[in-house]
Amino acid sequence: xxxxxxxxxxxxxxxxxxxxxxxxxxxxxxxxxxxxxxxxxxxxxxxxxxxxxxxxxxxxxxxxxxxxxxxxxxxxxxxxxxxxxxxxxxxxxxxxxxxxxxxxxxxxxxxxxxxxxxxxxxxxxxxxxxxxxxxxxxxxxxxxxxxxxxxxxxxxxxxxxxxxxxxxxxxxxxxxxxxxxxxxxxxxxxxxxxxxxxxxxxxxxxxxxxxxxxxxxxxxxxxxxxx
Amino acid sequence: xxxxxxxxxxxxxxxxxxxxxxxxxxxxxxxxxxxxxxxxxxxxxxxxxxxxxxxxxxxxxxxxxxxxxxxxxxxxxxxxxxxxxxxxxxxxxxxxxxxxxxxxxxxxxxxxxxxxxxxxxxxxxxxxxxxxxxxxxxxxxxxxxxxxxxxxxxxxxxxxxxxxxxxxxxxxxxxxxxxxxxxxxxxxxxxxxxxxxxxxxxxxxxxxxxxxxxxxxxxxxxxxxxxxxxxxxxxxxxxxxxxxxxxxxxxxxxxxxxxxxxxxxxxxxxxxxxxxxxxxxxxxxxxxxxxxxxxxxxxxxxxxxxxxxxxxxxxxxxxxxxxxxxxxxxxxxxxxxxxxx
Numbered sequence: 001x002x003x004x005x006x007x008x009x010x011x012x013x014x015x016x017x018x019x020x021x022x023x024x025x026x027x028x029x030x031x032x033x034x035x036x037x038x039x040x041x042x043x044x045x046x047x048x049x050x051x052x053x054x055x056x057x058x059x060x061x062x063x064x065x066x067x068x069x070x071x072x073x074x075x076x077x078x079x080x081x082x083x084x085x086x087x088x089x090x091x092x093x094x095x096x097x098x099x100x101x102x103x104x105x106x107x108x109x110x111x112x113x114x115x116x117x118x119x120x121x122x123x124x125x126x127x128x129x130x131x132x133x134x135x136x137x138x139x140x141x142x143x144x145x146x147x148x149x150x151x152x153x154x155x156x157x158x159x160x161x162x163x164x165x166x167x168x169x170x171x172x173x174x175x176x177x178x179x180x181x182x183x184x185x186x187x188x189x190x191x192x193x194x195x196x197x198x199x200x201x202x203x204x205x206x207x208x209x210x211x212x213x214x215x216x217x218x219x220x221x222x223x224x225x226x227x
Numbered sequence: 228x229x230x231x232x233x234x235x236x237x238x239x240x241x242x243x244x245x246x247x248x249x250x251x252x253x254x255x256x257x258x259x260x261x262x263x264x265x266x267x268x269x270x271x272x273x274x275x276x277x278x279x280x281x282x283x284x285x286x287x288x289x290x291x292x293x294x295x296x297x298x299x300x301x302x303x304x305x306x307x308x309x310x311x312x313x314x315x316x317x318x319x320x321x322x323x324x325x326x327x328x329x330x331x332x333x334x335x336x337x338x339x340x341x342x343x344x345x346x347x348x349x350x351x352x353x354x355x356x357x358x359x360x361x362x363x364x365x366x367x368x369x370x371x372x373x374x375x376x377x378x379x380x381x382x383x384x385x386x387x388x389x390x391x392x393x394x395x396x397x398x399x400x401x402x403x404x405x406x407x408x409x410x411x412x413x414x415x416x417x418x419x420x421x422x423x424x425x426x427x428x429x430x431x432x433x434x435x436x437x438x439x440x441x442x443x444x445x446x447x448x449x450x451x452x453x454x455x456x457x458x459x460x461x462x463x464x465x466x467x468x469x470x471x472x473x474x475x476x477x478x479x480x481x482x483x484x485x486x487x488x489x490x491x492x493x494x495x496x497x498x499x500x501x502x503x504x505x506x507x508x509x510x511x512x513x514x515x516x517x518x519x520x521x522x523x524x525x526x527x528x529x530x531x532x533x534x535x536x537x538x539x540x541x542x543x544x545x546x547x548x549x550x551x552x553x554x555x556x557x558x559x560x561x562x563x564x565x566x567x568x
Binding site: 105126128129131132133134135136137138139142146150151153224226227 | 364
């Protein structure tokens with residue numbers, strides 16, 4: 001009875017199997033991209049921070065190259081980036097089908113965004129603490145892994161939360177290259193075929209994903225922050 | 228233990244070169260607590276950072292524990308630093324680590340096995356009096372407790388030298404005293420050489436054996452604390468000595484008191500070491516026909532003995548007062564006529 005009401009009265013056009021598949025695609029694209037973005041963003045952020053003036057690996061050239069890369073890819077609108085990267089993705093993956101084909105664009109678009117947040121988080125660390133570590137004879141890898149990353153961890157986690165939510169909205173544009181997901185479903189089955197109920201349900205599912213991500217991020221940030 | 232020769236550091240800034248440390252020569256012996264005092268901008272922070280090469284000198288030599296710090300490779304320098312502990316004004320603890328983990332940090336850096344780390348941390352926690360707080364985070368500690376963690380951390384690798392960068396300047400007077408007591412305690416127990424920089428003469432008075440006064444990047448006066456207290460030569464030194472010997476208002480109060488009625492002379496007597504115990508005033512009154520009233524007196528303890536100052540007013544015939552002054556001088560007590568005369 002309940003199922004009947006939900007299906008035929010409220011959302012007559014929603015094919016729940018399709019909806020579930022699109023949800024899975026969105027989660028798949030977001031999580032895989034998030035994992036790579038985290039690693040690449042931390043790498044780029046550390047590089048930006050450490051090669052800056054007065055830091056451990058002060059190096060004008062590497063800093064300029066990294067900063068340019070980050071600024072350029074952070075500035076390109078995602079919908080354009082995803083199209084620009086089609087040839088690159090095709091050589092990398094050998095195909096343009098399925099949700100994986102959106103991953104290169106997602107990672108290349110989100111990593112520079114996160115890298116800037118990583119850089120800001122690292123700048124927030126008290127210089128005295130780094131000086132103290134040096135005075136104890138710590139080498140650079142020890143300073144990075146025992147001081148810089150642990151001391152900035154709450155900011156790194158809240159940054160990745162913001163990035164994760166941005167990634168979910170990026171995946172909505174992945175339909176442009178046929179990568180599927182909830183955005184694609186809402187646009188093609190919902191908007192183009194005039195089924196507003198499909199758009200509505202897809203939106204609700206995206207919101208639920210975002211809320212869950214935000215909740216996990218806030219929880220972790222609070223747990224990690226001992227200040 | 229530490230020798231500096233012709234040490235200099237120049238910073239390049241937009242407004243030209245700034246010489247923070249200028250041709251400093253200094254020798255610090257093993258087991259000494261050596262204080263360097265100066266106002267902010269005198270170059271003392273730079274000087275202490277030159278000792279463990281946190282700042283690289285522009286010219287001159289630094290030798291710590293027999294190692295010429297200038298000539299070490301990067302790797303050798305890291306090993307050398309493990310033998311030089313350092314504590315800071317703002318403690319510089321890692322807030323993401325507990326007290327025990329903070330103290331273990333230098334041990335991790337050195338690569339000490341886990342089981343040994345734990346044992347050493349337990350010892351250090353006891354040494355600095357933080358039993359029961361090992362699992363706390365720095366944010367849950369008071370300033371004094373944080374500095375105790377800093378001290379424990381600095382001592383973890385059994386250093387030969389401890390550098391203190393304004394270690395008590397962020398603490399209240401009572402906590403300052405307890406930290407100073409702890410430093411003296413460590414100095415005695417471990418025969419550790421301690422170099423400290425400060426702007427408070429009180430710190431020098433309380434724990435240092437030797438003192439150097441710094442101004443504009445150079446050391447203007449240095450020597451055993453009691454000696455410098457007794458006969459400061461430079462203007463800067465006199466200012467600092469005044470911080471602990473006479474309350475600021477004394478001079479003003481005396482001026483005010485004797486402004487109109489020119490009674491007698493006001494003398495400042497400075498006693499050092501055993502002289503503080505002599506019945507000097509009694510002797511003066513018995514020997515000379517003068518009346519004396521005591522205006523203000525103060526006695527304080529330094530590491531090399533007591534140090535006191537006494538303000539008295541003397542009334543009587545002028546030539547008798549002159550005799551009194553020479554008599555007091557004969558007793559090895561410094562006299563200065565502050566008013567009248």
